[in-house]
Amino acid sequence: MxxxxxxxxxxxxxxxxxxxxxxxxxxxxxxxxxxxxxxxxxxxxxxxxxxxxxxxxxxxxxxxxxxxxxxxxxxxxxxxxxxxxxxxxxxxxxxxxxxxxxxxxxxxxxxxxxxxxxxxxxxxxxxxxxxxxxxxxxxxxxxxxxxxxIHIPTTKKLEVQYIHREETKSFISQYFEERKIDIEDVNFDVKFVEDYRIYTNIYTIDLPRGLTYAEVIEELSTYKNITKLRLVTI
Known part of the structure; x- marks a missing residue:
């Protein structure tokens, strides 16, 4: 053989x-x-x-x-x-x-x-x-x-720390609306530092097809009143 x-x-x-x-x-x-x-x-x-x-x-x-x-x-x-x-x-x-x-x-x-x-x-x-x-x-x-x-939507939490509450909240809401980002939940927190306040919002968001979390963080980081951005995986 x-x-x-x-x-x-x-x-x-x-x-x-x-x-x-x-x-x-x-x-x-x-x-x-x-x-x-x-x-x-x-x-x-x-x-x-x-x-x-x-x-x-x-x-x-x-x-x-x-x-x-x-x-x-x-x-x-x-x-x-x-x-x-x-x-x-x-x-x-x-x-x-x-x-x-x-x-x-x-x-x-x-x-x-x-x-x-x-x-x-x-x-x-x-x-x-x-x-x-x-x-x-x-x-x-x-x-x-x-x-x-196949697009499987992933839900994550985006932590946004900022100052000047009204102005910044308006900017974030407008940004999410323009980018068609769905907000499923929001947690609020405020911290007093000397004579001003630092606000922290934790958004549970769902991104549309073609948009990444990296792009969201990069675009939001250009706004002057936002001091910190962090992505928290559920």
């Missing part, structure tokens, strides 16, 4: 791994995520290499069993054993891309993409081209296209 892994076949699978994971990694790096193109390529290549080794081990076991029929009950090859180690091992790598702070958790999507790319590498390494190609398209669709098609 001849091994299914010829040099051209091995090269083909490794090149596919580089190309597919490179595209996914480029999308992550373009968005300045913790793991970029090189990381995704290396994860996918590593998974592909492990899968290739597993295929070769299985092929060798079958060859040995055919050449020595008496050893058929002794020789065993579990094609899922090495692959299982890849799946669990990539979990630790993905955990390293997750950043947890007091107000937010980032890196979850990148961790998931690394895990998915490892699965993609396994499919390529095992020679399951139909699964590999369709999986690549599905992963890229989930990362790059879903967000553009």
């Amino acid at each position: 001849v091994s299914p892994l010829t040099i051209p076949e091995i090269v083909l699978r490794l090149v596919l791994a580089i190309l597919m994971s490179g595209v996914i990694g480029f999308e992550r790096q373009y968005k300045s995520r913790p793991a970029g193109m090189r990381t995704h390529i290396l994860v996918c290549l590593g998974a592909t290499i492990v899968a290739l080794i597993q295929v070769e081990i299985a092929s060798g076991a079958i060859q040995a069993a055919l050449e020595n029929p008496k050893l058929t009950g002794v020789i065993r090859s579990d094609e899922a054993r090495l692959i299982a180690q890849v799946v669990s091992g990539v979990g630790f790598l993905g955990a390293g891309t997750i950043i947890v702070t007091k107000r937010s958790v980032t890196g979850l999507t990148t961790a998931a993409s690394l895990w998915a790319v490892a699965g993609l590498g396994i499919a390529i390494g095992m020679g399951f081209y139909a699964i590999a190609i369709t999986s690549f398209l599905a992963i890229f669709f989930a990362l790059a296209i879903v967000k553009r098609i």
Whole structure:
């Protein structure tokens, strides 16, 4: 029995791994995520290499069993054993891309993409081209296209600290109305400092499609009476 892994076949699978994971990694790096193109390529290549080794081990076991029929009950090859180690091992790598702070958790999507790319590498390494190609398209669709098609409104709290109450409140209300920002709730607070007052409003807002919180904060910060802006994730 001849091994299914010829040099051209091995090269083909490794090149596919580089190309597919490179595209996914480029999308992550373009968005300045913790793991970029090189990381995704290396994860996918590593998974592909492990899968290739597993295929070769299985092929060798079958060859040995055919050449020595008496050893058929002794020789065993579990094609899922090495692959299982890849799946669990990539979990630790993905955990390293997750950043947890007091107000937010980032890196979850990148961790998931690394895990998915490892699965993609396994499919390529095992020679399951139909699964590999369709999986690549599905992963890229989930990362790059879903967000553009489906808009999920996110509700967050914007803390605005300011002086000159009437004038500033009027400006903020007008700004929200012009930008079509929905105000779901407002909490008020006032602090006395020497001979003037500092007001703090915490707005629970819902942004329209195409507008980001960074843009809102940048635009509001240009107003002279606003002294502090802070985004609080619910």
